[in-house]
Amino acid sequence: MSARTTSNPLPFKRRLQHLPTPLADDVLAAFAVAADRLPAAPIDLWQDEVVAGVREKVDTTRLYQPIFDKPAERFTAAKGFEMLAPLSFHVRNKVQNTYQQRVNSGGIAAGSAYLRETIKKLTVVWHKYPFHKISGMKFVKQPEPVEQDDAVDKDEIENRLLAKASPFSAFRLLRHRKSTELKKASAIIADTCMQQVKEIAASADKEVAYFDAYDAAAKICQTWGVIPPYWNAVKRDHIEDAAECAILRMTCAKWWGRQLLKLRDQCCEHLCIVVGLVNQHTPFVSDECFSEWTSQQRTAMQWLESTMIENEAGVILPLIEAAMAGNANPSNRLVELIVRARGLDEMAEESGKIGFMVTLTCPSKFHMKSHKWDLNNAKTAQQYLVNVFAKIRAALSYRNIPFTGCRVTEPHKDSTPHWHMLCMVKPEHEMAVKAIIKKYAYEVDGDEPGAKEHRLLIEAIDKQKGCAVGYIIKYLSKNIMGEHMQGELDLETGKPVNEVAPRATAWANRHRIRQFQFYGTSSVQVWRELRRLKVGPQSPEIEAAKAAACNSDWKAFEYAMKNAQLSLNYEVTPQGNEYGEMTKRVQGISGIAFGEKRLIITRGERWKLRKANDDELEAYRTLKQRRKDLFTVNRAMNAESRLSRKELKDAMPKWSIALLPLPFGSPWTCRNNCTDPVLEEVDSRIIRHLAQVGITDPANIERLLFVGCRVMDADGGEWWVDDGQLRNEPYRYREIRDLPLDKLVSEMQSWGKTTEYSA
Known part of the structure; x- marks a missing residue:
């Protein structure tokens, strides 16, 4: 069929359909001979006879590549699914189901087009992450030809063939979070950085050794798509300590493990998005990602429940109770x-x-x-x-x-x-x-x-x-x-x-x-620290901010912050971690009190973590069951009789040392019958119970039990011994908590004149 015989020439793909397949090789050969023989001629490739004329040579390989591209001809669905074999089951199953739907609706051509396009997209996304580099490492089987021998492990043969057939061969390292092979990859990269650093340190001048070693390790980071630590501090500000700390990070296998784990999570979810596993039926994240996140949350809760914290005064608390008391609680x-x-x-x-x-x-x-x-x-x-x-x-x-x-x-x-x-x-x-x-x-x-x-x-x-x-x-x-x-x-x-x-x-x-x-607002961390503040009355400026925070009044807090000028105070530890970095820990807040800059400690206690023993685990399980029973009973009640959210929170059983067995939580009685110092020693259980209300200072305990003085607890209340009984008067701030802010400030100013409390 000649293009000159029609007024509307057919598009290239339609012309290809009209070209007889058996004559394809002959046409290509005839055109190649004509192209070499004639120096120049405007040629119609679909014309039977070549018209002579002046023209340049034509690159026949490029022109005919869409027709005679052998790799494209060899592509089959089986070959495509073989390439996808290393990917997760969710991805492979989604692609296979969609492919079958396309075949059922549009035939093999439609299914193959979808499969080819999907593999192309997956390959582009796969190469956005550094894991395609891992297939060249020692612990990944290389695509070497292997003869079928009984002495060779079948799994090893399969892995080598898989690495040869698929560009996604290294994905098998990512199928599970924190896999052993991913840890090996982290160790290999850290070891490579260490070797580079040692070579630079041995050859370079001491004055620039840190910076040269940093550049060598940073280059490896950039190769793996990881941002080198302290980049601006080293390259722009030339801080030698920053370079040293960064080198310690880049040569640490744990640090590399965290970086690769972060990239692994993003890579797996990115591949799921490409194949359509995130949609209206499974919104926001894939089911695979959501399952992993749910498992993480469950594991974290189990660890919190099985861990106890204890301070120097002997106060024992499940870690989950402390966590759920803060913003970790949704x-x-x-x-x-x-x-x-x-x-x-x-x-x-x-x-x-x-x-x-x-x-x-x-x-x-x-x-x-x-x-x-x-x-x-x-x-x-x-x-x-x-x-x-x-x-x-x-x-x-x-x-x-x-x-x-x-x-x-x-x-x-x-x-x-x-x-x-x-x-x-x-x-x-x-x-x-x-x-x-x-x-x-x-x-x-x-x-x-x-x-x-x-x-x-x-x-x-x-x-x-x-x-x-x-x-x-x-x-x-x-x-x-x-x-x-x-x-x-x-x-x-x-x-x-x-x-x-x-x-x-x-x-x-x-x-x-x-x-x-x-x-455009004040620091919420200062707000949180004020709510932790348990000591007695402060200055009017600080007390106004504290009252606003405890009453959940953000507007009053913003106004009080203008007068108090509160900011966080940190306890700084030089070389406080394994990388030699300075660490900061919130110690308290600093601000204006009675016209002067003051420091208020909000985190003076030191706590240590330890694994809960059997008695403590059983005590917490009992507490959980009591709480569950309360929820069940409240849910079964009718709407009129059901407890409100606040009432339910107040009625919820609380953790206390009394829940523990006798050696920990047995009740105690004071042997003091008057306010005179007649006690010769203090039982350890008494110390524990006083610690529950915040009285931990040995001097205060001695004044309370031996001298007969009144002592203030962590909530500002007063404790004293009277007729062998421990008496308590709550902090009077509770009695005026509903006062407006201006009246509260004036009231606190009068307190400063009439009481012996000091800031």
């Missing part, structure tokens, strides 16, 4: 976030600011479902949003526009993150702030289809519908544990919020994404 974390958001709203309303909600989404190239997807993961998309927000804040700072609020990062069903931001600004700055947000939100691919509809949404807060907290609280809740949202559906997935909330937490954990951030 309920406590949610309450703190809501309190902070409510404080921002109250401050904004008092100062005349207005609020609006901003939903910021990534361009289509970050979304897996888009044809423009560039095969990057959620971490890259999050970095894009961070950069956009940094530009927005820099532009506002340049214009001296105050900007407060909070943001929540949550995933789309395809794992791509998007932000919900609560913004508080003055009315005169509203238009400028919105214009800046729009400018940077549409800076990248702002004119692509769908950008105006989905990239950015700005919604004013309607006071008729509710306050700002009502707008942000649902995003806070459904990204922690979905508390207080029973029966609500997630708009992204259509599933109940309490079902998808754990998957959102697993998503943030796997991609190491910060979910919540407040900006």
Whole structure:
């Protein structure tokens, strides 16, 4: 068929269908001879006769490569699945099922096209991570030809053939978290860095040895896709101590193990996203990732329950009790976030600011479902949003526009993150702030289809519908544990919020994404340290901040911070870890007290970890069962009789040493019949029980039991001995905790004049 005989020449692929297969070799040979014989001629490759003329030689190999490409001809479904064999079962099963669906609907050609395209995408993603380099290491079987011999292990033969057939051969090291072979890889890389460092140290000048050795080890880090530690401190500031600490890290197998484990988690999830294992039915993360995260949480809880902490005074506490009393408890974390958001709203309303909600989404190239997807993961998309927000804040700072609020990062069903931001600004700055947000939100691919509809949404807060907290609280809740949202559906997935909330937490954990951030506010760590403060009355400035923190009043805390000027104080330990680095431990808070800078210790006690013995494990199991029984009984009651959340928390059985067997927790009686010092010795059990209320200082115990003085406990209450009985008066702050802040400050100032307490 000649192209000159038709007015509309057929496309190349359709022409290929009309070309007789048996004549293909003859046509190629005839064209090759004609190309060599004729120096120049405009030739139609589909014409029977070659027309003479002047032209340049044609690269026949390149022109005919789509037709006679032998590797493409040899590609079969069996060969494709053989290449995918080292990958996890979830990935292989998903690809095989989708391939079969394509074959059933479109034939072998459609199935092969899908399989070829999927392998291509998987290969691109696989080479974004350094594990394809591992196949050349000693502990991975090399693709050497092996004869079938009974003396050779069959597994070894299979591994060698697999390494030869598949580019994913090293993935078998990643099938399990913290696998032995991955630890071996970490040891080999650390050993390689050590060898490089030793060679540099032996040959280089002592003055530059650290920096040259750092460069050699950093080059290995960059080869493996790991950011070298202290890069700016060494390369920009030329700090020799930083280079030394960095070398100790880069030559440590444990450090390399943590880096490779982080890359392993991201790589496995990235491959699952490519084949479509993250979708509306399995949102945010794959089932494989969610199962691993759930197993991690279960293992961590078991370790917390089987570990005890004990201080120098003999106070024994299960580690899980201490952990659940802080922000590791999702309920406590949610309450703190809501309190902070409510404080921002109250401050904004008092100062005349207005609020609006901003939903910021990534361009289509970050979304897996888009044809423009560039095969990057959620971490890259999050970095894009961070950069956009940094530009927005820099532009506002340049214009001296105050900007407060909070943001929540949550995933789309395809794992791509998007932000919900609560913004508080003055009315005169509203238009400028919105214009800046729009400018940077549409800076990248702002004119692509769908950008105006989905990239950015700005919604004013309607006071008729509710306050700002009502707008942000649902995003806070459904990204922690979905508390207080029973029966609500997630708009992204259509599933109940309490079902998808754990998957959102697993998503943030796997991609190491910060979910919540407040900006333009005081330090929340100072707030937490004030709530830990157990000593007696402080100065009016510090006491006002403490009262606000203990009463969960963030607005009052912000105002009190302006007067107290509180900041964290750290206990610094030079060379405090195995890498020779300086370590910092929060010791307390420092601030203004009675016009002077003071230091308040909030973490004076030293605790040590130890494994729980059988008696302690049994005591905690009994306590858990009592708590479970209380939950069961309360759930079985009708709605009118059921305990409220606060009442249930107050009624919950607490841990105490009395739960332990007789040698630990037997009751004691004081042998003192008057306030005179008649005791000649103090039983160790008495010391333990006094420690439970915070009386641990030997001098205070002696004053209490021998001298007859009153002693203050950790909560500010007073203890004394009267008629052989231990008496207690609670801290009087509890009696005035409902006073307004200004009255509380004036009351505390009067205390300073009438009492003997000192700061």
